[in-house]
Amino acid sequence: MRFGAHMSIAGGVDRAIDRAIEIGCEAVQLFTKSSNQWKARPLPPEEIERFKEKAARFSIPVVAHDSYLINLASPNDALWEKSIAAFREELERCEVLGIPYLVTHPGSYGEAGLEFGIQRVADALNRLHADLPGYRVMTLLETTAGQGTSLGYRFEQLAAIVERIKEPERVGYCFDTCHVFAAGYELRTPEGYAATMDEFDRILGLDRLFVFHLNDSKRELGSRIDRHEHIGRGKIGLDGFRWLVNDPRFRDHPGLLETEKSPDLHEDVENLRVLRSLVEQ
Numbered sequence: 001m002r003f004g005a006h007m008s009i010a011g012g013v014d015r016a017i018d019r020a021i022e023i024g025c026e027a028v029q030l031f032t033k034s035s036n037q038w039k040a041r042p043l044p045p046e047e048i049e050r051f052k053e054k055a056a057r058f059s060i061p062v063v064a065h066d067s068y069l070i071n072l073a074s075p076n077d078a079l080w081e082k083s084i085a086a087f088r089e090e091l092e093r094c095e096v097l098g099i100p101y102l103v104t105h106p107g108s109y110g111e112a113g114l115e116f117g118i119q120r121v122a123d124a125l126n127r128l129h130a131d132l133p134g135y136r137v138m139t140l141l142e143t144t145a146g147q148g149t150s151l152g153y154r155f156e157q158l159a160a161i162v163e164r165i166k167e168p169e170r171v172g173y174c175f176d177t178c179h180v181f182a183a184g185y186e187l188r189t190p191e192g193y194a195a196t197m198d199e200f201d202r203i204l205g206l207d208r209l210f211v212f213h214l215n216d217s218k219r220e221l222g223s224r225i226d227r228h229e230h231i232g233r234g235k236i237g238l239d240g241f242r243w244l245v246n247d248p249r250f251r252d253h254p255g256l257l258e259t260e261k262s263p264d265l266h267e268d269v270e271n272l273r274v275l276r277s278l279v280e281q
Contacts, residue, residue, distance in 0.1 A: 001212070001245050002026040002061060003275050005257035005268045013043065013097065014050040017060060023269050027061040027254035029103070032093040035067045038086055043093060051097055061254045062097075063140075063174075063211050066090045066104045072124040073107030073117035073151050083107075084124050091128065094137040101211055103140045103174045106151035106161060117151050122164030129167045140174040140211055145182035145226035153183035153224065155203040162204075172208045175200070176258075177236060177244070178215035178229070184222035187240035197247070212255045214241065214275065230259050231271045242278045 004027030007016035013032060020028035033040030055062055070087050074080045087104070094102050109117025125139060141161060146153025151161075162168050177187060185199070186192025200206060216234030218227035232238040245255065255275070261267045 001250050001253055001255040001275075001279075003214075003255050003257075003272050004028045004060075005259075005261075005265075005272070006030065006065065012047050012050065014047060014054050017051065017054040017058065017062070019265070020060065021058055023265050024272060025060070025268075027063070027256060029063045029065055029254075029256045029258075031067070032064050032090060032097065032099070033067070035065075036069065038067070038069060038082065040089060040093070043096065048096060055098065062099050063101045063103060063254055063256065064090070064094050064097075064099045066102055068105075070104065071107040072104070072121045073109045074120070075110050075112035075116060080120065080124070084127065087124070088128055088131065091132060091135060091137055091139075095132075095135050099137060101138055101140050101172070101174075103142050103211060103213075105142050105144055106158070108149045109151060110149055114149075114151070114157070117149070118157065118160045119164065121151065121161050125161075125171065126164075126166050129165075129170055135170075138170055138172050138210070140172045142174040142213070143176050143179050143183070145179040146224040147226055153179070155200055159203050172210045173204055174211040174213060175209055176213035176215060177240070178213070178217040178234075179226060181217045181221055181236050181240070182219055182223050182225055182227075184224075186221065187236055187243070188221075189239070190243055193240065193243040206249060209250075210253065212244070212250065212253055213258050214244075214255045214271075215258050216241075228259050230267060231257075231274045238274070238278060241275065245275060245278050246280050 004025035006029040016030040144152035216229040
């Protein structure tokens, strides 16, 4: 697995690559714009070129994550349209930067019901795909913890979305260890880990899994509460990550930390050290 972390883009999107390289990351995740604002500043051509040059020079896989404001499952028409417009902008920015994957949480359906939410996400992605033909960037639906009315905490829910997508080859998956554990899937034993991966493969297909978020969980198995913890300090524990990082099927997949960090990034450094210590030579 290629270990890395989510990095700040303060000072320009290319600075995320600088920060990742400085602490020894082998992959990096970033926002292509401010994650808590709807509108984004245009990307200057020189910033795009700096980003592409650094990504190529360091041969570092880059993954983007969309804004947390976006809700493609929203029953509110105004918010849904606003979310589609914002997600389109995110796809456009990934395309111009040459980022292959854009991770998104499927969204929350409120009081409208699960089936409505599933169809809503599919309708949004079908519209975006029709509007943006030929794009290389792939949308990755992230497994979620299932807080409130959030979609995506059962593998079957993600499958139901993709079954309604007219160009399913433009959609894949991101596996978040904290979220999957909080949703009730066992990772802590070799048998539990194998059963979870077998179920993922049967329902979604491991060939459509492209990125991992490596986060321990502050809460118990099946809590449906999304609270990330540093590797080995949470309820998943070191063994849950040991099985994953030594699974030969995921040798080249980005494995990205999304844990709390200080400006000096020492927490990321320690989490990366712990993950690498689990890899059997």
